[in-house]
Amino acid sequence: MAETIRHDKTARQLRLLSDALDSGRLGPVRRLVNTLSPAEIGNLLESLPPAKRSVVWGLVDPEDDGEVLVHVGEDVRESLIADMDPDELVAAVEDLDIDDLADLVEDLPDTVIDEILKSMDRENRERLEQVLSYDEDTAGRLMNPDVVTVRADTTVDVVLRYLRLRGELPEHTDHLYVVSRRHQYLGRIALQSLLTRDASTPINQLVDDEQPAIGVEESADEVARMFSDHDWISAPVVDDNNVLLGRITIDDVVDIIRYQAEHQALGAAGLDEEEDLFSPVPRAFRRRLLWLSINLGTAFLASSVVGRFEGTIEKIVALAVLMPIVAGMGGNAGTQVLALMVRGLALGQVGASNVRTLLWKELRVALMNGLSLGLLLAVVVFVWFRDPMLSLVIGSALTINLCFAATAGVLVPLGLKRMGFDPALAGGVILTTVTDVMGFLAFLGLATLILLR
Amino acid sequence: MAETIRHDKTARQLRLLSDALDSGRLGPVRRLVNTLSPAEIGNLLESLPPAKRSVVWGLVDPEDDGEVLVHVGEDVRESLIADMDPDELVAAVEDLDIDDLADLVEDLPDTVIDEILKSMDRENRERLEQVLSYDEDTAGRLMNPDVVTVRADTTVDVVLRYLRLRGELPEHTDHLYVVSRRHQYLGRIALQSLLTRDASTPINQLVDDEQPAIGVEESADEVARMFSDHDWISAPVVDDNNVLLGRITIDDVVDIIRYQAEHQALGAAGLDEEEDLFSPVPRAFRRRLLWLSINLGTAFLASSVVGRFEGTIEKIVALAVLMPIVAGMGGNAGTQVLALMVRGLALGQVGASNVRTLLWKELRVALMNGLSLGLLLAVVVFVWFRDPMLSLVIGSALTINLCFAATAGVLVPLGLKRMGFDPALAGGVILTTVTDVMGFLAFLGLATLILLR
Structure with missing residues (x-):
């Protein structure tokens, strides 16, 4: 359902606009753009690569400039503001509502802010200062002081x-x-x-x-x-x-x-919601590098577990072939529990009073899934490698890892929440680290114990 | 940010309520529940395990019953309706607005629907029938016919x-x-x-x-x-x-x-948004089994790629230790691109007119990340295994896989969208299958070519 929102209409406009831009006829572009609401113009600007964005931004009716700036993400806003001279900026934002102006003000150059404050009457200036005195993401910053x-x-x-x-x-x-x-x-x-x-x-x-x-x-x-x-x-x-x-x-x-x-x-993918679809390559590179480095660290952790069993793998290479299955399935099952928990925590539906009931429910579900899929996996592996003990090992390892996955799926987001972190953001990385480590450990450990006897 | 919503107030209420329930004093529970709005009561009911849910549901002011039913997910609604007798149900829902009633009607037993239709005056009955004649998820089902x-x-x-x-x-x-x-x-x-x-x-x-x-x-x-x-x-x-x-x-x-x-x-985790946090274990088991089976299929696919290189792994066991890193990092990098694309598609910001620009940008970002992280990985692997050629192989394989990940991150959601599927739902599975397969293929393939010469 979610994917179709905006799509039809906006995508059609985008295509029309893009064709007009490519043909260099700016008259039709201007007419098209100025039939749109500021939010729609903002959306359209966000969908354009920098060069085209700049051209279209120049065609927007100056009266709408301020409202459009309010409706775009911070990265895109920065690029649009860079295209305007101070007079244009002052003219664009001075008629905005106080709450919208407060939202923009931190992204404006100081000289422009001074200009705007000078152009305001005393009452409005005081109102703006009052709104700005509250922290971002509080009611004080959201409110409009203009009431009857x-x-x-x-x-x-x-x-x-x-x-x-x-x-x-x-x-x-x-x-x-x-x-x-x-x-x-x-x-x-x-x-x-x-x-x-x-x-x-x-x-x-x-x-x-x-x-x-x-x-x-x-x-x-x-x-x-x-x-x-x-x-x-x-x-x-x-x-x-x-x-x-x-x-x-x-x-x-x-x-x-x-x-x-x-x-x-x-x-959840380590990105900022203000990220511009067409952000400059060096900036996108830097932002993603940190996230990928963290993931590289956790990958080494899982890998070092495998390293402990080099001797076992050397003797039974099939283990190397099959081990990603056990680890990956744990990740999938754990992610399901994590998604339910993140929603439950966001709605305040999960807390100390019901976490035990929930963990117990998830463990039973995991056990049932582990036994069913473990059996299925054991059968397939038997057909593939003709080794009943290997089938036993992988089926058991899967069941064990799904139980760990369920436990981690319940406890990791809860623990993050308690420590003041956002479970929706950090939960996935920690969960898959647990399921990778436990998956490799259970599978290769059981194999060492049972198959190398 | 998202995780704190509702949390503070609702979690506090939940704890109070849970303590009162455990102590068996229902008077305080009733008083507490009936200070809440129907949406808040619904939220609270969703957070309770079945037995407690049933007790609290019995204490809700019958006047609020209908509105509460409107505000809970389908699974929970079903369990609440099962607790009511037909007379209670008719009394609960007959005063609802037409749009809310239309929303509920499909979850009600036929006898109750008949009762309600009988109790309505002709005008309202015709209005309800009109609203119900439109498809779910259309404006017709959302509208209220009561206008001035x-x-x-x-x-x-x-x-x-x-x-x-x-x-x-x-x-x-x-x-x-x-x-x-x-x-x-x-x-x-x-x-x-x-x-x-x-x-x-x-x-x-x-x-x-x-x-x-x-x-x-x-x-x-x-x-x-x-x-x-x-x-x-x-x-x-x-x-x-x-x-x-x-x-x-x-x-x-x-x-x-x-x-x-x-x-x-x-x-994205293969769950239905109507899923009850405390849904019965057999139901939760069945629902998740399908999703996990699909994932098991894709895991076999990746695994079969590794199987092709058994001979190589037998000679160099370090490959088995390191191969999850290359595959996993591809998954992480691809997921970032996928998340941006899913948002872009949802906002109608991505289409035929700009996909090439976007792909080119993402490929350059991937190449820069691949070279930096590939170098880092090569150094760590050299320290670990003291084999410069192995370092070369893993660094190159990572760079190659990140480029494939970026390509898949852009093209998979776009392709799904074209074929009428929801990229937010199916994108992740397909993407990680691509990055796993390409990761194993690039790493083990290069290893076979270079290290086994």
């Missing part, structure tokens, strides 16, 4: 008049927030209820104080969880004294959830 | 009076839809603009006809893409004749995006 507040001691009629005077509301406003004299958050009023209730209704009869406000230092992940568990569209953000600071809307939460998924998928 | 429509030839004042008469609006209503006499979709009006514009303003001045309507047969993935690219909160759904059928709201889209991510993460 009302007081409780008034009526629908008065609020309606106030709104008409005020004019346009901030984007995605679905509630007004009710605050005290000291700007403390008291509750919210749905726009719906302003529309459906009588004009003389006192506001305090409409206040919904059920939805908790989000603390400004709450993590972005927890914010995403709350939105998705409660089907919120927007939520107020408050400080420790319950003073209303801003609001978070679901469109930003959708972005967090998407990034989480990308982070997990790419992180 | 107005006509263009009226004024704000009239609409406001209509809304006051009508009373409550459907959840997450942020726009009213303007339709023609034949119920064709013409555009939408933000609740905001009703509140901020003068009462005498004609409705047709407020209509926003910029946002395209979603076709009822559009795929759920495409719907998610549109919402996320355009920051929509809700969108109208129309049939081929542009007749308004319903609306989709972003909370359902958030669910799709989360499922896509889970589907991808678990699917």
